[in-house]
Amino acid sequence: MAITPPMDAVEVIPAAPRSRWVAGALAFSRRRPLGAIGAAVVVLMIAVALTATLIAPYDPLAVDFGAMLAAPSAAHWLGTDAYGRDVLSRLVYGSRTALIVGFGAALVGATAGAVLGVGSAYFGGRIDLVLQRFMDIFISFPLIILALAMVAILGNSLPNLIVAITIPMIPRCALVIRSSALSVREMPYVDAARAAGYGHARIVLRHMLPNVMAPYLIMMTAFLGQAILLEASLSFLGLGVQEPTAAWGLMLRGAAVEFAEAAPWMGLFPGLAISLAVFAFNLFGDSLRDALDPKLRTL
Amino acid sequence: MSRYIVKRFLLMIPTLLGVAALIFLLLRVIPGDVVEAKFMTGEGQGLSSAVMAAERAKLGLDKPVWQQFAIWVWGLLHLDLGLSMWTGSPITEEIKLRFALSLQLALMATLVATVLAIPLGIVAALKQDTWVDYAVRVFSIAGLAMPSFWLGILMILAFLIVFRWLPPMVYTPFWVNPWQNLAQLIWPALAVGYRYSAVATRMTRSSMLEVLREDYIRTARAKGLWLKLILVRHALKNAMLPVVTVIGLEFAFLLGGLVVTEQVFNLNGLGLLFVQAIARRDYTLTQALVLLVAFVFIFTNFVMDVMYAWLDPRIRYR
Numbered sequence: 001m002a003i004t005p006p007m008d009a010v011e012v013i014p015a016a017p018r019s020r021w022v023a024g025a026l027a028f029s030r031r032r033p034l035g036a037i038g039a040a041v042v043v044l045m046i047a048v049a050l051t052a053t054l055i056a057p058y059d060p061l062a063v064d065f066g067a068m069l070a071a072p073s074a075a076h077w078l079g080t081d082a083y084g085r086d087v088l089s090r091l092v093y094g095s096r097t098a099l100i101v102g103f104g105a106a107l108v109g110a111t112a113g114a115v116l117g118v119g120s121a122y123f124g125g126r127i128d129l130v131l132q133r134f135m136d137i138f139i140s141f142p143l144i145i146l147a148l149a150m151v152a153i154l155g156n157s158l159p160n161l162i163v164a165i166t167i168p169m170i171p172r173c174a175l176v177i178r179s180s181a182l183s184v185r186e187m188p189y190v191d192a193a194r195a196a197g198y199g200h201a202r203i204v205l206r207h208m209l210p211n212v213m214a215p216y217l218i219m220m221t222a223f224l225g226q227a228i229l230l231e232a233s234l235s236f237l238g239l240g241v242q243e244p245t246a247a248w249g250l251m252l253r254g255a256a257v258e259f260a261e262a263a264p265w266m267g268l269f270p271g272l273a274i275s276l277a278v279f280a281f282n283l284f285g286d287s288l289r290d291a292l293d294p295k296l297r298t299l
Numbered sequence: 300m301s302r303y304i305v306k307r308f309l310l311m312i313p314t315l316l317g318v319a320a321l322i323f324l325l326l327r328v329i330p331g332d333v334v335e336a337k338f339m340t341g342e343g344q345g346l347s348s349a350v351m352a353a354e355r356a357k358l359g360l361d362k363p364v365w366q367q368f369a370i371w372v373w374g375l376l377h378l379d380l381g382l383s384m385w386t387g388s389p390i391t392e393e394i395k396l397r398f399a400l401s402l403q404l405a406l407m408a409t410l411v412a413t414v415l416a417i418p419l420g421i422v423a424a425l426k427q428d429t430w431v432d433y434a435v436r437v438f439s440i441a442g443l444a445m446p447s448f449w450l451g452i453l454m455i456l457a458f459l460i461v462f463r464w465l466p467p468m469v470y471t472p473f474w475v476n477p478w479q480n481l482a483q484l485i486w487p488a489l490a491v492g493y494r495y496s497a498v499a500t501r502m503t504r505s506s507m508l509e510v511l512r513e514d515y516i517r518t519a520r521a522k523g524l525w526l527k528l529i530l531v532r533h534a535l536k537n538a539m540l541p542v543v544t545v546i547g548l549e550f551a552f553l554l555g556g557l558v559v560t561e562q563v564f565n566l567n568g569l570g571l572l573f574v575q576a577i578a579r580r581d582y583t584l585t586q587a588l589v590l591l592v593a594f595v596f597i598f599t600n601f602v603m604d605v606m607y608a609w610l611d612p613r614i615r616y617r
Contacts, residue, residue: 034433034436034437133313133314133317134317136314136317136597137314137317137318137321138321140314140318140593140596140597141318141321141322141589141593142552142592142596143552144558144559145558145573145589145592148558148573148574148577149322149325149326149329149577150325152329152577153325153328153329153330225443225444229444229446232446233446233448233558233559236446236448236559236562237558237559237562237574249446252448252449252452261459261460264456264460267449267452267453267456268453268456271445271446271449271452271453274444274445274446274449275441275444275445275446275449276444277444278443278444278445279440279441279444279445282440282443282444283437283440286436286440
């Protein structure tokens with residue numbers, strides 16, 4: 001007679017009542033006002049990205065040679081660029097690029113890092129040692145240089161760009177998660193799961209991963225801002241998003257310095273958008289870290 | 300202790316070798332090679348494949364990949380970085396020209412960062428959760444959020460519009476004309492130094508906060524020691540290790556990672572050289588540059604680890 005492990009019987013997770021979330025959000029914003037401001041800006045940005053078709057006053061790609069390098073005015077609130085394209089509309093659409101790259105890279109990077117980190121801590125021994133050496137190698141590469149090489153290999157479509165930005169992030173996340181997972185591994189419930197005869201995959205995914213959620217979330221929010229910055233840098237170098245797609249880093253490329261005197265708004269506003277977005281994500285991520293795990297250090 | 304140092308030192312070798320192998324492979328996966336980059340554009344366009352094959356053979360690109368790798372590593376062991384595939388001149392010469400600029404910039408940015416970060420971080424930690432702390436945190440998070448290259452663009456905008464002046468755009472070595480040299484490099488150093496200082500400020504703050512909660516600080520206070528003395532003698536000394544680490548590691552990256560900022564200020568440093576080398580598929584030069592940056596990074600890490608073990612007897616080294 002097989003002894004069925006009792007763990008599956010208690011899989012019922014009580015659905016969190018809505019009011020608990022609201023109360024949690026309120027408590028968070030009262031205790032961490034800076035974090036709440038960051039979260040509010042992030043929510044606003046997401047709203048702008050989702051409704052870009054509705055709120056952008058112009059088509060972001062519409063070339064208008066009648067209004068080249070026009071100064072900010074009632075018709076073009078933030079002016080136009082060298083092709084007469086509306087800067088505000090391009091900023092609005094650029095938020096889509098930034099958010100897709102940011103969320104895509106952070107989600108994939110942090111998740112892959114978490115699986116590697118937890119796996120490395122769980123198996124220990126030689127597997128851990130080998131994985132650690134690999135992480136060391138990748139971390140010794142400067143972030144932007146690894147991303148540059150990846151873009152050169154993969155080409156610069158949007159999905160490839162996300163992969164190129166993700167790869168340098170994985171080992172950094174894996175390191176942090178591994179150190180948290182090392183202590184989780186010693187917990188009695190992991191022993192219990194092992195005694196119950198569960199497979200490695202199940203123990204790692206179902207028992208250990210949920211318990212490194214705090215560092216995982218922290219690393220993910222930290223990566224969000226970094227991914228947006230990295231995308232902007234790559235696009236600025238001409239190696240990221242390509243014209244005519246609206247992207248903030250791309251808007252700063254070339255023209256911003258070339259037309260510095262004639263059209264300073266071209267160099268001003270896209271940078272402001274990048275800074276505000278990354279600032280908001282960092283502010284939120286920082287407060288999240290303080291709330292969840294104050295001992296963890298992120299950059 | 301000496302056993303630990305030797306072991307830790309030896310551990311650097313597989314990591315460096317791994318970096319070497321990784322960049323070597325990465326480069327060969329990138330489509331195209333130096334011969335194509337050279338002759339597919341410009342004057343040599345449409346060369347026959349026989350000429351291109353001869354050209355490849357001259358550079359040793361026709362050999363099997365493992366042989367190319369062995370030749371390269373063999374050269375490295377003799378401290379020979381080889382010749383640039385694009386220009387044909389020794390790589391040490393190519394790098395030497397730019398290294399002075401990048402090193403000076405990295406040093407200046409480090410100076411800016413340290414001078415800003417340590418006092419700010421300490422003050423923020425001492426006044427935790429007051430407006431001073433909030434202000435410092437906002438200042439440092441803003442530093443992380445603003446792309447350094449945009450800060451550079453802003454500076455250039457301000458110079459042009461407000462002062463109708465531009466910093467010199469041609470590099471003059473410090474020993475030739477220190478004034479001219481500083482007038483050019485101080486701006487990128489500030490732009491990069493701000494971001495750099497943000498990283499260091501946050502580390503100083505969190506490390507200070509941790510130390511201030513230690514028992515020995517309470518003991519020192521309880522025996523009525525002068526507060527300044529506690530700060531300098533007890534707290535700062537213990538809180539500085541992670542800060543020095545962060546500064547050291549950032550320095551290593553600054554040396555080769557200023558790819559974007561160099562572009563804004565029209566600086567001909569290692570970062571620009573790196574972008575050019577990758578675009579030209581100059582395998583040997585790219586490999587040398589990556590290895591250089593990785594070496595500085597790994598070596599800094601090594602020095603920090605040894606320092607930790609030496610300064611902090613609680614760390615058990617095996």
